[in-house]
Amino acid sequence: MGMVAGGATAVAAAPLPATEQPSPFSFNGIIRDGQEPVEGVAITVTGNGVDETAETGADGRWSVGVPERxxxxxxxxxxTLPEGLTLRDPSFESREFEIGGSSSVGVLFPFGESSGGSGGTGGNTGTGGNTGTGGEGGTGGEPATGGEGSPGGETSTGTSSNDFGSQLLSRIISGLNFGLLLALAAIGITLIFGTTGVNNFAHGELLTFGGIVFYVTTTLVNWPAWIAIVFTLAASAAFGWLHDWGIFKPLRRRRVGLVQVLIVTIGLSIALRYFYQFLIGGGTYGLSVDRGPVLQIGPVLMTTSNVVSTVIAIVVLIAVGLFLTRTRIGKATRAVSDNASLAAASGIDVxxxxxIVWVLAGLLTGGAGILYTYFIGANIKWDVGFTILLLLFAGVTLGGLGSAFGALVGAVIIGLVTEISTLFIAPDLRYAIALLVLILVLLFRPQGILGRRERIG
Known part of the structure; x- marks a missing residue:
């Protein structure tokens, strides 16, 4: 039997007139009969003064823009459904959905026999939405909320055209945006590994920490955004320093083995994650930060927050590159990363x-937490960092363990692969594709793209 995979693709059904302002929010999805897209199915969105109908295109996609939350x-x-195609549950014919924290909501219309034949509830997959919920579409702009989407998946980047070229361009831009944000956090992982040999599995919690502090200062305390950003960055840097001072330096002094330290980082990750849940609860919370108007650049629709986050990420990454290559501390960091014993013999205080590396890692990852919560729809959740930890390590390993520039390259590749793959497969499988690329690269170049062979093993 057929089914629908509805999701947050942010693809409009037709080009917007030049005089029409792009809608800041949208409902959308894909209607398929099995794996075949269904054209000409009418979807209507009503409420808050809106009464709009869209028809699915040749690719089965539909989208209706709405002006407000x-x-x-x-x-x-x-x-308008083809003969033989019926809804599995008649109650799914018309449902209410709320849009607010994210700019895009995916809607599922599951098809199949009412007795629960093939295409049961567990088989419905939304592009950025919930899976197996009997038709509840997910919020594509909330990719890091546990089961409700995917980290960094659907963003506010869409297209004003339904052709494949425009969709591909939109996914490339979104992938670059996502990859740059991953790179900010991934560089911290690779610097820590390069100088200490430790893979820090609690690194995702540094990102969550930045997002939570930004949420508290902007939404609960109502500080101006620029003051909240400065405070969050300072707190994140201090949190990184505290990690080393309170845990990892004492472990180094006691010459604890790397395996034991690895277990400590896993335990620290679990402890921090559930401490965050205790502090803010287990829900998803919106930030009171304006994401700005929707911008139309050629066929691509982007929110102002996407543009701002991308520019900031590029500037910060350039600054980190200059720090590592042009300053004495940066050169000392690279020396310790290459050979700590030789660096110590040369007079460097390892x-x-x-x-300093821990402080820098906390600063960068906390900044990534700010941008990431802003990037995914101005939302924060207690485990947001943990949900993208696998992608961070994939980027670091792909680029080359211990190489900051490799982490940048690897993270951008992971971001592009995860986004572009959603044009061809269900978004729930995007990470499988990213990890498949990682496996293939490591089979032929185990040290990663920019890594060195002596760092392996």
């Missing part, structure tokens, strides 16, 4: 360099 009714005109 609120609750809307999304209905499918079953008379412990001081490691402490």
């Amino acid at each position: 609120g609750t809307y009714t999304v209905s499918i005109d079953t008379s 412990d001081r360099v490691i402490r």
